[in-house]
Amino acid sequence: xxxxxxxxxxxxxxxxxxxxxxxxxxxxxxxxxxxxxxxxxxxxxxxxxxxxxxxxxxxxxxxxxxxxxxxxxxxxxxxxxxxxxxxxxxxxxxxxxxxxxxxxxxxxxxxxxxxxxxxxxxxxxxxxxxxxxxxxxxxxxxxxxxxxxxxxxxxxxxxxxxxxxxxxxxxxxxxxxxxxxxxxxxxxxxxxxxxxx
Amino acid sequence: xxxxxxxxxxxxxxxxxxxxxxxxxxxxxxxxxxxxxxxxxxxxxxxxxxxxxxxxxxxxxxxxxxxxxxxxxxxxxxxxxxxxxxxxxxxxxxxxxxxxxxxxxxxxxxxxxxxxxxxxxxxxxxxxxxxxxxxxxxxxxxxxxxxxxxxxxxxxxxxxxxxxxxxxxxxxxxxxxxxxxxxxxxxxxxxxxxxxx
Numbered sequence: 001x002x003x004x005x006x007x008x009x010x011x012x013x014x015x016x017x018x019x020x021x022x023x024x025x026x027x028x029x030x031x032x033x034x035x036x037x038x039x040x041x042x043x044x045x046x047x048x049x050x051x052x053x054x055x056x057x058x059x060x061x062x063x064x065x066x067x068x069x070x071x072x073x074x075x076x077x078x079x080x081x082x083x084x085x086x087x088x089x090x091x092x093x094x095x096x097x098x099x100x101x102x103x104x105x106x107x108x109x110x111x112x113x114x115x116x117x118x119x120x121x122x123x124x125x126x127x128x129x130x131x132x133x134x135x136x137x138x139x140x141x142x143x144x145x146x147x148x149x150x151x152x153x154x155x156x157x158x159x160x161x162x163x164x165x166x167x168x169x170x171x172x173x174x175x176x177x178x179x180x181x182x183x184x185x186x187x188x189x190x191x192x193x194x195x196x197x
Numbered sequence: 198x199x200x201x202x203x204x205x206x207x208x209x210x211x212x213x214x215x216x217x218x219x220x221x222x223x224x225x226x227x228x229x230x231x232x233x234x235x236x237x238x239x240x241x242x243x244x245x246x247x248x249x250x251x252x253x254x255x256x257x258x259x260x261x262x263x264x265x266x267x268x269x270x271x272x273x274x275x276x277x278x279x280x281x282x283x284x285x286x287x288x289x290x291x292x293x294x295x296x297x298x299x300x301x302x303x304x305x306x307x308x309x310x311x312x313x314x315x316x317x318x319x320x321x322x323x324x325x326x327x328x329x330x331x332x333x334x335x336x337x338x339x340x341x342x343x344x345x346x347x348x349x350x351x352x353x354x355x356x357x358x359x360x361x362x363x364x365x366x367x368x369x370x371x372x373x374x375x376x377x378x379x380x381x382x383x384x385x386x387x388x389x390x391x392x393x394x
Contacts, residue, residue: 007268017214022221022238022317024214029265035340041219042266043240067315068226069239071204074315114364117313118264118271120219125366143232158384162377167311169322169366176373179384180359186383187355187376 006032008040016041045123048116049093050079050170052178053103053133059151061101061133062166066146075150075160076171081123089126097130101149102137105130111177116170127174129181158185203229205237213238242320245313246290247276247367249375250300250330256348258298258330259363263343272347272357273368286323294327298346299334302327308374313367324371326378355382 008029017024023044029037053061064075078100082092094105111127141147152160157175160166166175179185206227214221220241227233250258261272275297279289291302308324338344349357354372357363363372376382 005263005270007263008265017221019236019238022240024219024221027265031341032343037341039216040265040341041216043219066202066204067312068205068224068237069318070312070315070321072315073202074312112361112364114366114369115264115267115271116366118267118269118365121266124267144228144234144237146229161373164309167309168315169311169313169370172311172370172373173366176358176369184385186385188381188383 008032011036015044041120043121045121046081047084047089047092047123048079048081048125048170049089049096049128050077050125050174051093051097051105051108051128051130052077052111052174053097053101053105053130054154054178054182055103055134055151056132058154060154060157061097061103062150062152063100064148064150074168075166076168077174079170079174084124090128093126093128093130097133098137099140100145100147102135102139103133104136105133107131109181111174111181114170114173125170125173127170127177129178154182154184205229208233212241238317240318242318243278244281244286244289244320245276245278245322245367246286246293246325247274247322247371248290248294248302248305248325248327249274249308249371250294250298250302250327251351251375251379252300252331252348253329255351257351257354258294258300259347259349260297261345261347271365272363273365274371276367276371281321287325290323290325290327294330295334296337297342297344299332299336300330301333302330304328306378308371308378311367311370322367322370324367324374326375351379351381 010027012028016026025042025044027040029040063078067074078097080096090108097105109129114125207224209225213223222239222241224237225235226237260275263270275294277293287305294302306326308326311322358369
């Protein structure tokens with residue numbers, strides 16, 4: 001059981017790998033029990049947005065692209081990285097949606113802030129729902145991006161998670177919050193009579 | 198739209214940062230459009246297991262601990278890293294559950310394999326459901342770990358995601374699959390009459 005709920009004390013800190021896409025910081029930290037760790041490495045990562053974009057006729061705009069870390073093509077909701085020092089998460093979400101898909105979101109509903117890998121990196125992931133999105137432009141892709149846009153009926157999204165067609169954790173999280181918000185999933189734990197289970 | 202669904206060709210590869218907890222590989226890659234990128238960095242990460250452990254009386258075993266990347270205390274399902282060259286994911290899941298909580302799982306139900314950050318790291322995350330877990334031992338923690346065990350009624354888990362109390366993507370994903378498998382969440386998309394929506 002936790003005796004002391006203090007964050008670790010950072011005694012010293014230096015950047016040990018500095019690349020435009022990857023920046024590692026090594027901290028010398030003191031734990032609440034007094035123990036010192038000389039080389040706790042964390043990735044200084046920018047923040048992330050993901051959007052669950054739905055058209056007026058209940059289609060969800062998904063993206064399918066190659067991911068070099070796992071060397072597979074993966075189906076996800078649109079999203080990307082942004083620098084919180086220079087952009088607000090909501091603006092980043094609208095920009096990423098437009099760049100990756102050419103769809104415009106008028107208004108965004110915030111679904112929450114989640115973490116991807118909170119032990120090892122510093123980034124926050126902001127999740128949004130965008131209703132009534134419309135195709136008003138063309139994709140503007142980075143040189144490493146080659147994104148296929150897939151429109152799927154909103155009723156097909158939950159089964160795509162269960163069958164593993166959608167299998168990236170931050171997409172699953174965004175979809176979970178969005179489908180809950182829109183009333184497509186119901187929780188039988190607290191809403192119904194427990195004795196009926 | 199994707200013209201060529203080939204993975205990127207790796208022309209050359211070297212380890213550019215090598216630490217026991219962090220290993221970065223830099224690839225020189227050729228994209229399907231012929232373009233060459235000299236410095237695509239990925240993290241060579243071990244694989245991960247997460248377990249949704251439920252006791253016979255419908256309590257879920259959760260863990261609460263400090264995470265230095267985001268500098269917060271976070272509530273999660275138990276899990277951890279393992280080396281797939283030396284351990285099977287199912288054995289790793291049972292071991293991590295015992296080490297972090299002292300609870301023993303007799304049998305595991307595989308819920309799926311998901312990715313955390315498939316652009317930037319190589320790891321696979323295996324999700325398991327463990328029913329009828331029992332406290333048979335004591336925690337055996339790493340020096341950086343100070344884990345509080347929290348038993349929560351299974352009916353409280355979904356609300357904890359919606360209210361943000363549980364906010365780590367791989368925990369959310371594991372919980373989503375487990376609650377679906379156990380019948381605690383229902384999807385009204387394909388199962389009910391669409392016209393009633």
